[in-house]
Every structure is written in C-alpha cells, then in structure tokens.
Amino acid sequence: MATRLVQVNMKAHDDAALGGFWAAALGWALSSEGPGVTNLEPEGFVYPDPVAVCLDLVASPEPKTVKNRVHLDLATTSAAHQAELVARLQGLGATLADVGQGDVPWTVMADPEGNEFCVLDSLHDDTGPIATVVVDCADPPAMARFWGEATDWVPLTVTDHHAVLHSAAGVGPYLQFLRTPDVKTGWNRVHLDVRPYPGDDPEAEAARLLALGATAIELDVPWTVLADPEGNEFCLLAPS
Template identity: 55%
Template structure:
C-alpha cells in the first residue's frame, strides 16, 4: 500500500481514482482508500493508495513518487492531456521519454512510456536513495519480491507473480520528509510482532513520528525512509 498525506483526502482520493480508473473501497473520517476494481484487502501482490488527511502536509519534493504507464508516445500525450484537464499541472518540458506533473496538492509524479504492459496504470513506485542495490536487497527480502534489475543507477523489484507495478530505487541524495510512504500488510495469518522483529533483523529501525499507542508499527528502512507495518 502507498500512503499519501493530504489536506483534503476525499478530493485528492477522487482525483487519483479518476486518473487510475480505480474504485474507492473505503471512506472514513480523514482517510480515503482506493484500488483496482476487484481489489480484496489484503492482497500481497496488489498495490492500493491510502490518502490520509493531516493538518498541514509539507509541500516538499519527497523521495517517493508514482510513475504512471503510457504504452506509446500518443497514449502519453492523451494521458497527460486528461490529467491536466482533471486538475494536474505540467512541470517543465524537454525531450525526455517522460512528462513530469503535479497533482492538485502539488505532489510530483510522472507519466512515462512503459514497454511492460502488465504493470497496470502505475508503472512503478520510485524511491530516491543513496544505494539502489542495498535498498533492493532490503526491500526484496522484506516483501519477498523478485529483483529484476540491480545496478548502481537503478534497481527494480516486482511481485513474484510478475504482474503489477515495479518498486524502483534510483540515486537521489535528497533527505526530506515524504508525503508518500509505503505501508506493508502482512498475511492475515502472520504474527505481527514476529514480522516486525523479522524486519528489524533485516536492518529496519523503530521510528517515532508521534504515533502514540497504535496497533501498527512504524519503522525506518536502512536509509531512514519511514514505513508502517499494518495489522488487519
């Protein structure tokens, strides 16, 4: 699951649901969750988006972003036009094979040409880091995902089923608070404390974001990116 902080979770959730052609499967005070049609929580290989309201989310360039998939240059142009009509703003220009935009609350994302047709509307969740290879080792073991590429300039993971978005790591020394972060959802049969302990042995550390007494755990990966380990 990708968690996104927002000023208005319902409005931003509607934007992303329309953009991705997903459905909202949960709406509650301060939280709007959306995913592909037919999504059944928890699905270990599926990706969904949880938009959570916070009083004043920082408008900064985070280390995590979404890259949307376009099958061709024509599809990319059509998708960008639809995004702009829905409230996104185009950022910059150039001849790159991607287009950079911001959503209605200023979160940066890209539309890129993706030759793999099985990713769905999201080509990848992209994480900036200092060491893509090391991050791929940690997250690949943490999630039991398969490494498809591991280079100094990019590492890519994907669910063992071979479908759905990639999790990509690219060099980016920026250290800042993310409005996007990852949430892990263990199997309903898993022992939550044991799963948290397993992640600690892989190199995760406890993180305090002022969460207080909550049923989930907040950890940080070896480069300090915070993530949550949810319960059912």
C-alpha cells in the same frame, strides 16, 4: 516469513478531493474506512493482491515543502496514449512539473496538491495504471537487498544507479529505487505500507525487519511504524 507491499500511503490536505483526482486518473474505485481516510483500489479488487498496489490518502494539516521521495509512474502503451493521458490529467487538475529532469521522454507532473508523478513514454500494458512505485535513495543496491528480504518481491535489475523489484507472482507494478543526490528532510509525505501473511505473527515480523536493518519509530497508533535503512518511514499493518 515475509511481508507484502500492499499500498502507498499519501498525506493530503483534503483526502476526499485528492482521492477523487486519483480515482479518475487511475480508473479506480473510491471508498473510505473513516473520516480523514480515502481508499483507492481497482474495481472488483480483492485486497490484498500483488496485481495492484493500492492508495490510501490520509488527511494531514502539514504543508508539502520539498519534493516527495516516493512517487508513482503511470503506465502508457504508446506515445499517443502518453499524450492523451497527460492532457486528460491536466483536465482533472494536474500540472506539468519541473524537478530538474531536463530533456527526458517521460512527462513529470504534479497532482492538485503538488505531489509529483511521472507519465511514462514506454510500453507498460501489463502492470495496470501504475507502472512503477519509485523511491529516491542514496544506495539502490542496499535498498534492493533490504526490501527484497523484507517482502516477497524479487530483484530484477540492480545497478549503482537504480534497482528494480517485482512481486514474486510477476504481476502488478514494479518497485524502483533510484539514486538521487537529494537528502531526506522530515517525514516522508508519501510512504509504503506492508502486511504480513495471514497467520504470521506481527511482532515476530517486526523483529525480523529490525534485524534486517529497519529502525522502530514510536507512535501512538495501532500498527507498527518503522523506517528502512535510509530512514524512509513505512507501516507494518496487521496480517490480512
């Protein structure tokens, strides 16, 4: 048994407006499954598929008060492409951001609601527009063990500083766990969503994740809400 990382869930004051920004930024299609929810995925995409990790934006009145512990790294294919993408994103409403990164070759930005993301400087021509989904953590090796066993993603690099996983199919964006000194406070504004494979028992999958070190979060929603060993919330959706 295993789950699949299928999407990144992001809270938004205005999900439609923020969805418009990210659709333009990524070149993806925009749709809605209901009021207060905006879905983004590549044009012609057949969900779910590891070739892309989709975005779900959900309306929430809660203010953003701290740096997000989960963010996106956007792919570029050259230094010129990086500069061009940064300028285009600024035209769409993004701003340059300082999160204490110092002198680094990538560009740190924030979307119109302040959600941090990075525009990478290195070659990423095989991941799609999202190169990496990055999760801040205290113990990258432990997080790689949990998420590698929780999903069908394969650890590629594991050090004390960072760990990188990729889908078993070897396609789509990477999942990186990055050691940071920041302490988690409150509910993550951006989190991961996973799904079991068709035919799998969601209750058995939830039990398996709990046995791996997840904890249950009781919420009145039709899906299962859990937290990983460092307290990062994630949702276990219905098989699809």
